[in-house]
Amino acid sequence: MDFRLGDKSDALRxxxxxxxxxFMTPEREEALYRSGTSYxxxxxxxxxxxxxxxAGWSEEEGGSGLSPLEMVTLHEELTRAEAPTYGPGVTMNIARVVARVGTPEQRADIVPKAMNGEIIMALGFTEPESGSDVAAARCRAVRDGEEWVISGQKMFTTNAHIADYVFxxxxxxxxxxxxxxxxxxxxxxxxxxVEIQAVYTLSGERTNIVFFxxxxxxxxxxxxxxxxxxxVMTVALADEHSAxxxxxxxxxxxxxxxxxxQPSPETGERPIDAPDVxxxxxxxxxxxxxxxxxxxRNASLxxxxxxxxxxxxMTKLFSSEALVRHAEDVVELMGPDGLRSYLDPTAPGGGRVEHYLRFSPGTTTYAGTSEIQRTIIAQRGLGLPR
Ligand SMILES: Cc1cc2nc3c(=O)[nH]c(=O)nc-3n(C[C@H](O)[C@H](O)[C@H](O)COP(=O)(O)OP(=O)(O)OC[C@H]3O[C@@H](n4cnc5c(N)ncnc54)[C@H](O)[C@@H]3O)c2cc1C
Structure with a gap:
């Protein structure tokens, strides 16, 4: 078994x-964080x-035809640098669904615009009374001739405030x-x-309530x-569960x-020399x-x-819970230094660890909570009863 990603992936990295x-200068990173919007x-x-x-779309579809191994490399680097991937990433996921199940007119209209970065689209699934049980959605659409009249409320519609469309x-x-x-x-x-209200989360991210x-x-x-x-949702949710x-x-x-x-200014000792650290x-x-x-491994499959x-x-479950666990552990390890605010120029590492502590809990909620991931693994993977 070869765990290397290959020369093309290495070159891409x-x-x-x-x-x-x-591109990701400290000024840009700060501006992005202050905006609360990954766009x-x-x-x-x-x-x-x-x-x-x-990148992962085939050349016939107008993409770059990168292989899954190259795509995982790209994803690793972009997320590591906190690049503003979420807005365009979700847009491309929705464009993928339109490309698969949309009409020829919808494909011709939406897909090229998404690929060229001309539009932003947001996911409108969650409601105040339905999140994990997404099929319990109550937001109504009633037919009126050649039109539909939509009334209801969505919750956590991230990027709706900058979006052209809500899916x-x-x-x-x-x-x-x-x-x-x-x-x-x-x-x-x-x-x-369409009325949009801002919701700010623990991590500093802006999401929205949207009223129709x-x-x-x-x-x-x-x-x-x-x-x-x-x-349609089955196609759309498949991408989400792979975060x-x-x-x-x-x-x-x-x-x-x-x-x-770094040696301590008082004692000259380095924390890394202690076995517990x-x-x-x-x-x-x-x-x-x-x-x-x-x-x-997912990319290899x-x-x-x-x-x-x-x-x-499994990957979403393990990696999000590991992020939570180790953010807590690293903050405990660093003590007060780990609690210095993100973007404080005098904090070790610019306070990034503190941001991970606040960012991590959300990762076990969005794109399917840990409990939902465990249910999928139990039912689909282990064949356990519902
Ligand atoms: C920062 C952020 C951004 C988001 N962005 C978007 C977005 O852009 N678009 C969008 O549509 N949604 C978005 N969401 C919503 C997200 O998908 C939901 O929060 C998530 O699906 C959980 O739904 P819920 O909040 O209604 O919680 P609930 O479903 O009410 O769950 C509450 C608790 O009960 C547990 N639970 C629920 N059902 C079961 C079950 N059957 N078995 C065991 N345990 C269960 C859950 O795991 C959780 O711990 C976002 C959420 C956050 C926090």
Whole structure:
């Protein structure tokens, strides 16, 4: 078994690092953090230019045709540098669904714009009363001639405030079991009746509550068949369950190690010379290795034409929980230095560890909570009863 990613991936890693070293300046990182939004038009333009936005799409589809192993390399580097990937990344995931199940007109309209970074799309699944049980959505869409009238509320619609469209899960039939009465629409955000309220999270990230007050959309905005939204959601959710956090744990470890190598101004002793410090760093290093190997195994399965149905949720579960565990451990290890605020120029590593402590809990919630990942693994992977 060969765990290397190959020469092409290694070369790509070098290119991506070189770009990010120049692009992700401390000023840009601070501006992004203060905005609370993982989106920067200059970044999107730069990655479009380099062929890294639609990187995994085939050349026939207009992408760069990178292999899954190259894609995992790209992902590792971009997330490690905290590049503003979320806005364009979610947009591309939605474009992928449109490309698979949209009409020829929708494909011709939406997909090229997404690939060129001209539009941003947000996911509108979660509601105040339904998150994990996403099929329990209540936001109503009622047909009126060639239009639909949408009324209801979505919760945690990240990027809605900068988006052109929300990929919206609605209820179109209340007379059938919940999975059978759903329809998906691509709703233009900038129109009367769409009201967006900011929600700020522990990590400093902005997400949103979105109200739809009798919003009218044409039937041409419907993605997939009426009442067949669950089929569309199956395609959309597959990407979500493959989120992974290995390189973020790696970056945190690097910051902790750099701190541990610095001699104390008072005693001249280096924390890393203490066995307990080394034990904790070694435990974190093992978590980095396991997370990255799990991510790479998923890529390897894809490379061989298989789908990581179980391995994806396992990776999301392990790497998000490891990030939480080790963020807490590293902060405990560094003591007051670990609690110095992110972006404080006098804090070790610019306070990045403190940010990971606040960023990590959300990772076990969005893109499917840990409990939901365990359920998928138990039912699909181990064949346990529902
Ligand atoms: C920062 C952030 C960004 C987000 N961005 C988006 C976005 O852009 N678009 C979007 O649509 N959503 C988004 N979400 C919402 C996210 O997908 C949901 O929060 C998540 O699916 C959980 O749903 P919920 O919050 O309703 O919690 P609930 O589903 O109510 O869960 C509450 C608790 O109960 C547990 N639980 C629920 N059901 C079960 C079960 N069957 N078995 C065992 N335990 C269970 C959960 O694991 C959790 O611990 C975002 C969330 C956050 C925090």
């Amino acid at each position: 070098g290119d991506v690092r070189e770009f990010l070293d120049g 920067d038009p200059e970044y999107t333009e730069a990655v479009v230019e380099r062929g890294w936005l639609a 919206l899960l609605t209820r179109t039939n209340t007379e059938v079991p919940k999975h059978k009465g759903l329809t998906v629409f691509l709703v233009p955000v900038k129109q009367a009746g 007050n009798d919003v009218r959309v044409s039937d041409t905005a419907r993605i997939g068949d009426v009442d067949k939204g669950w089929t 992974a956090f290995g390189s973020r744990i790696g970056r945190m470890l690097d910051e902790a190690e750099a701190w541990a190598r 080394r034990t904790r760093l070694a435990r974190c290093a093992a978590a980095v290795e396991i997370s990255l190997l799990m991510q790479r 894809l490379q061989h034409g298989e789908t990581p149905d179980i391995e994806g949720p």
